Amino acid sequence: MTVATKNVDQAFALAKERYAELGVDVDKALSRLARIPISLHCWQGDDVGGFENAGEELGAGLAVTGNYPGKARTADELRSDLDKALSLIPGTHRLNLHASYAETGGKAVDRDALEPAHFQGWIDWAKSNRMGMDFNPTYFSHPKASDGWTLAHPDKAIRQFWIDHGIACRKIGAAFGKALGTPCVTNVWIPDGMKDLTVDRKGPRERLAQALDAMFVDPIDPKLNLDAVEGKLFGLGSENYVVGSHEFYLGYALSRKKLLCIDAGHYHPTEVISDKLSSALTFLDEVLMHVSRGVRWDSDHVVLLTDEIEGIAQEIVRGDYLDRVHIGLDFFDASINRVAAWVIGTRSMIKALMLALLEPIDALRKFEAEGDYTSRLALLEDLKSLPSGAVWDKYCQSREIPVGPAWIADVKKYEADVLSKRS
Ligand SMILES: C[C@H](O)[C@H](O)[C@@H](O)C(=O)CO
Ligand SMILES: [Mn+2]
DSSP, X not given: XXXXXXXXXXXXXXXXXXXXXXXXXXXXXXHHHTTOOEEEEGGGGTTTOOSOOOOOOOOTTOOOOOOOSOOOOSHHHHHHHHHHXXXXXXXXXXXXXXXXXXXXXXXXXXXXXXXXXXXXXXHHHHHHTTOEEEEEOOOSSSGGGTTSOSTTOSXXXXXXXXXXXXXXXXXXXXXXXXXXTSOEEEXXXXXXXXXXXXXXXXXXXXXXXXXXXXXXXXXXXXXXXEEEEEOOSOOTTOSSEESSOHHHHHHHHHHHTOEEEEETTSSOTTXXXXXXXXXXXXXXXXXXXXXXXXXXXXXXXXXXXXXHHHHHHHHHHHTTOTTTEEEEEOOOOSSSOHHHHHHHHHHHHHHHHHHHHTSOHHHHHHHHHTTOHHHHHHHHHHHTTSXXXXXXXXXXXXXXXXXXXHHHHHHHHHHHHTGGGOO
């Protein structure tokens, strides 16, 4: 299924002319696209398992469904799978790591005692790939989180343990930033909440605000580490009340000058996050996105080129927010080849950004300013059938990435040669 170079070049030349007729400079769009990093989440590769081997359940209202063979069992396997995925994705990207992926050399190191040295393997790998890294304290799959409560826990000692974990993780994030020369976004997500009718909604939120303040008390150079906080509407087992709700973290991020993490699956099913960016960024300096695809609920399906993914990319580009939005992925599907899941999701996100960069934005803005909503709607609809596929193929070809669906054969070969040998 390889595409002849000549055909890609010819189709691209014609496509460029079509876009130029609308005032779009395709080369400029592609050179901007090449500078947008997407943060690939490590947890797609092993169903959010991590390598602590403590035998803890995932918990925290998170659920990964499917039993496709070949999931990574070690950090080396996960890195090899990431290498394969990255070889099929155009551009230079980032890795988003969870604390539970520490490499402690078989020694039991509890989460409050983690250090940058436990992530040296990841730092070396990222450096050799010229990638930046992002980080997440892990507030689940741990005996001290077995009741689903962490930073807002009623028990002070448990709260302190998780505060200390957060402090350790910020230091690790700063070490990533220093080693890799690009700030690490360290994102805090906690599961704390209640299954059913909740009488005291205030107390846990006050405890959470205090715990976060204690965790963030030491300032860190923003060139090394940026703190983000991620809210949620509900989880399995926290259907009635989530302490860290959207409003809670919006207020927290605004008042403490933190990044707000906006996850596509964390709102009411009819609510879209594309509309939240311009509101949040009117007041906040930067946000982190967790791009996901919820199907009926926060199901974390693999990202596809849906209307909402296009909407998110359009808002980022139209609002000139590319330098203020950190784009991360957050999905986990164990029902398909996990490497393919990364490739499909990341390529879809990049494609959405490409389409947004190819918009004839000046013409669209002019129609809107003149009140000519008919032309605005007509042009937006017509753009859908422009030859963007030819531009995408050329982008992949120019980055020496398989063109079109040719990458699937690569993943199948990796599955036969590597994944299928894992028990
Ligand atoms: C594994 C991640 O921390 C997790 O997906 C979190 O970001 C989230 O979205 C929880 O629903
Ligand atoms: Mn998320």
